[in-house]
Amino acid sequence: MPGALDLSMTDMHSIWLMPAAEDAALLSAIVEDLARAFGSEVFSPHLTLVEDRPVEVEALTVRVRAIAAGIAPFAARIEGIKTGEPFFRAFYALFEAQGPILALKQRAIGSIAASSLSAFMPHVSLAYGVTDTPQRRRLSWEMDQRLAGHRVRFDRIGVVRSAQTIPIAEWEVRASVPLV
Template sequence: MSQQRYALWYEPTGESYVELSAIIKKLATAYRSPIFEPHITLLPGGTEANLATVTQKLEDIISDTPPFETHLTSYSYLEEYFKCIFIQVEKTPSVMNFAHAIQREIHGQQANDFIPHLSIFYGQLPIAEKKEIIKNLGDLVNKHFIIKTVHVISYELGKPPESWKKVASIIFSKTAV
């Protein structure tokens, strides 16, 4: 039985995307962990709703939302596979309101424990090793970029990130104020 789900995320743009992709690949290669695209997840846990429903709801929200800026603020880590090492995203009203609107529309409620972040390493490492990696990462924080597109990602529970696929991309059509 397939456990097909959809995630919603947006990605850094320009040089930020290139630089973060290179770091993710370098760490994944060094520690034999998955390579994935740099992204900020908007819908924790994804959804089992069908693609047409997810896409329509996302288009409805985006039609009322202008592109907005995202700021990467500081490194962090948790004892969670998908948040092993990550960069925190500033919780601006634009970021939080947009994510909460998506969560309410698709899940029926917002995730009060939502932590906007951009993971740079998936896996399990000792805390001392995480701290050492962060110390050697350089200046990836204090970057900012404009969000203009949200992607719908198809995945199956238990399958590796390399199997994730972009199945839709919705572009913000409203002009920034």
Template sequence: MSYEMEKCTEGEIGSYAVSAIPSKDANMRLKKLMKGLRSKFGGPKFDPHLTIVGPLSLTREDALLKFKEACQGLKAYPAQAKAVSAGNSFWQTVYVLLEPTPQVVQISDHFDAHFGNDRSTPYMPHISLLYAHLTEEEKQEAVEEVKELDDTINTMSFTIDGLELDKLTLGDETLKSWVKVAEYKLDTLY
């Protein structure tokens, strides 16, 4: 596990989220696709990730402790793309929807339990490809662009082999305030 230091005061409350990170090959493929979308539709640059839990208000110390405890004994697990879709918010402009397989859902449930998160809506596993303010027509155009850039992305199978704890500032659409606090490499598949 590695840690990055961000400027914060001991006991200061911040917003923290845990994400699953796709394997290197999937990551490269997704980054290429995301770059193509940004070149046409704009939006901030960010790394491919599957949000597992958060953002939650915690101290850095509490977030790190919960993250370390939750990571113990976890293994890499498979994920399967299901469709490319557009959402109704900046944070879900265009994304790859994943199959809610038992492994994918159990990891989210596991972190919810460790972080004391009472999820108010069903978990929708997805990897965002683009964050932007687009009209409905532009979103559909972006979904079509995904198909042109990578016509099999909606059937991609890959491995989740890393977890990451991030500190973020809610509402920061530039993502410049996002800081990776810790990462955990997952070994061997379940």
């Protein structure tokens, strides 16, 4: 198929919407605090647009530039702090699927990975793999009181070597495309 991405490469990449420096620092500090509290992994806060694609980084970066074209940095409101059973959605900040977040996801679906838009739940994880305990419920409530309504500014899209099959400590941003 003309213009199709080469899926023969074994290196896995994801596409992350990345918070601007000030919000990245705030969210990173929360991730670190929760990792200490739960004994869980530390990772860079991000909003996943596409995950686990076996694609060569340069080809994917070209596609990401096209996805980002014409979308300026923007702020999105945290709707609340939620918890769940899936490992990568155990403790997270939820955003509405609207505005630039939705536009970027729609473009990513059209260009990189066809998927169901109805299943898209934009979020920034704050802790991975933490189980339902009184401590998780208490910390979730505290974070909700602190962060619900906070607007996170996003200013770039990362092409990241990451996948569910790659250890979190080995995730690496390989390219960064600014929103302009």
